[in-house]
Amino acid sequence: MARGRLIAGNWKMNGLREDAVALAHAVAKGSGEGEVTLLVCPPFPLLTSVGEALAGSAVLLGAQDCHSAQSGAHTGDVSAWLLRDLGCSHVILGHSERRADHGESDAQVAAKAAAAHAAGLTAIICVGETEAERDAGRTETVIATQLAGSLPVGATAENTVIAYEPVWAIGTGRTPSPQEADAVHAAIRAELAGRLDRDALTILYGGSMKPGNATALLACENIDGGLIGGAALVAEDFLAIAAAA
Ligand code: PGA
Secondary structure (H helix, E strand, O other), X not given: OOOOEEEEEEOOOOOOHHHHHHHHHHHHHHHOOOOEEXXXXXXXXXXXXXXXXXXXXXXXXXXXXXXXXXXXXXXXXXXXXXXXXXXXXXXXXXXXXHHHHOOOOHHHHXXXXXXXXXXXXXXXXXXXXXXXXXXXXXHHHHHHHHHHHHOOOOOOOOOEEEEEOOHHHOOOOOOOOHHHHHHHHHHHHHHOOOOOOOOOOEEEEEOOOOHHHHHHHHOOOOOOEEEEOHHHHOHHHHHHHHHHO
């Protein structure tokens, strides 16, 4: 199976309802019927409003996290089944901000991804090295460990997307060169070859992807799309990145 092109917007903790609805309308309006799949991931409370704004377009809806349980006494958490019920197709898991801010471990990410799969969602599992790890030449080792621990049993190239997000590139305006990023993506593909269909696996690059650098990054053989933070908050920029894909 050929792998698809996916441009995903991670809106993080930004915007009020009015902003989110306007952004969703603008993305939907500019999206068209191209070969690139577009996905937007607003904060939890805005999923319904954004989903309504996207109705009739091909833009998909996703969330930024989920709990590993189906239901129960988990104050403040949201289940993958509820996300599915609200119209989500994808959920971002193990983002470095959640690993850092909430101490999420690889094992917790794997449990959340298993729940996402059971609920019928595609899990976008994030991995990436810190600057210190990169400087120490440990990028591939760190990522191999994250991949080994964060993918649940039952992960396939159909229900799982990997996002390579170097922590030092997120929100900083800095990126690896396209060649450096592509080499890490190739290593991820090779690392997972024994676990899933490497040729069908979608691997996104994330970390300061902007209209100005998207073409070069997305031209790389192993980069199948992007997980976009800051630039996803401006419809024009997000759509320009999609056009570059
Ligand atoms: P950025 O964020 O594009 O603002 O660097 C990417 C991400 O954290 O997913």
